[in-house]
Amino acid sequence: MDCFNYPIDVKTLRRKKASIRRTLLEQPNLIEKKIAVLGGSTTNEVVDQLELFLLSYGIKADFYQSEYGKYWEDAMFGSPELDGFEPDIIFIHTNWRNIIDFPQMNMDKTQVDDMLEAEYQRFEGMWQRLSEKFNCPIIQNNFERPNYRLMGNRDVWDYRGRANFVSRLNQKFYEYADGHTGFYINDIDYLAADFGISQWNDAKYWNMYKCINMDAIPYIAQSVAFIIKSIYGRNKKVLALDLDNTLWGGIVGDDGVEGIKIGPEVPQGQVYAEFQQYCKSLKDIGAVLAVDSKNEEANALAGLNHPDGVLRPDDFVDIKANWEPKDRNLEQMASELTLGVDSFVFADDNPAEREIVSAQLPGVAVPAMDGAENYIKVLDHSGYFEVTNLSAEDMKKTDMYHAKAEASKAKAAFADYSEYLKSLDMKASITGFAPIIVQRVSQLTNKSNQFNLTTLRCSEDDIRAMEESDDYICMAGRLVDKFADNGIVTVVAGKIVGDALDISLWLMSCRVLKRGMEDLMMNQLVAEARSKGINKIVGHYYPTPKNAMVQNFFDDYGFSLTDTDEAGNKKWELNVGDYSEKVSYIENEILN
16 A cells, blocks of 8 residues: 555545454465553554554454553553553653653753663663563654753753753663663654654643644554564565666666666756665665666676676676566566565666556555655655664575575586585584574574474564473574575474474475485484484474465474374374484584
8 A cells, every 4th residue: 555655645544544444454475463562651552553553464453452651650550451451562651751850950961860760770670571571562652852941052062951851861771772682662753753753742731631642653553563564574674676777877787787767966966876875784784675667787897896886797696687577577587586576676767667566566565765865765665674673694695595596507507416515515503593593593593484394483482492491492593505605594492391392383484495414404303302212303384475475394204294284284293213314415514
């Protein structure tokens, strides 16, 4: 629905929210989550809008709302309703009016510092109490600027200034977030500035409804939804870019390389250079870039090698510069990268091309790229690549997908697949869930959808709990080949119940599919089970729209199907003594 795209259609979202909700609820295979909203203001409209945005990302939410202004009491003292709700996510919706005390002009610096610490401790105690009780992600608003500056410009730097106090309090929130996994800041300070402080703080809304400007609420809801969909692996992965009038001004095939507008030396060229720099920076947070352009390949490459350009051909995992329909190019890219088309964002200045891709591939995000001066704002405000966790592997995604492409080319040169596998010189290390990889393991559980047998989503605390328990066997596999270090690519965890091992988690990144890593992991899992006196391994498959590729995974390893139901859920069992080890062309270097 267009009303969710930037710029948000606030009027439609507010006036037609009931009909929009009904339509979105008709989507198949929604994942269900319980979200507790603890509010320092009225939250009904926030919840209504948040529900819509989450539904647009395929997440069906059930909500708990605290009574007006009772966020702290609910957190610290609990309530039967909240305790029984058992939330998956807690969102604390506060604003600057929920700060209890502000500095007075007759205070000295020590008194203000004490006041600041007391206010911060009130929040930290709340976060810790909620974390201990519910062990789930917490999203906390920071504070926007107050609606007036008593001292004018001095207010921002004087220790007694309200603006200064809010800024210092926010900084303490950020330091807490930096040191605690599963804790996220919803940046309403930025949202308010972007919306307009005076409009955001329009006093009539607070006096009449105890909330901010009603037209700003969808932006808050969208921002919280960005965080939640990122936690649950609903981010986009690939930004597919047009070239002419998207990455540079003009048409390279007509104007020649020397005639395109890029860089500071030509009018309007700077805006394209800045957009290219923004796109290049996206690689640092794990986004992958590709080209989808109607062009001659030679012209496309010449444009990407322009001396004033920022992006170079090596920055892209795939360059499709041809005269094929762009939706077909996108489908081919998705197949080559073993991704769904719903992992893509398509950025093109041409509305006709956008319309075709949107109609043919509904899962692709197609922002309105109108006016080069707006390109960065449109992509940035759309939250496609929201970061909740950032691992070393994320920052190497382009290299990893390049390596996948090189491996695909190498495969074509071999008639015998086993010889191809040998040629990759693969080495693996299989370890437990060591502290250094906990973040990556958790991230994989929330992002892997295709090769994922149980689709269990785990927080970092969940992963640590498994590793620390004597009742679990935990394995994470790293794969290195002659093209690249692919990082942690597969995760397995099973719970020991008597003389049986019940596999609760088995997933793998599709970029190393059919390399034999799954064989090596199964060999090692069975060996580990034998060493612990386990006689039976139980496996599960829970179907989703994306994981059909592994519905018969256990059958390939000698497991017997023992149960299935109408939803397609399957249970498999293996007698450990009957297992025949699989041939693997991967050298297993380490096992902890």
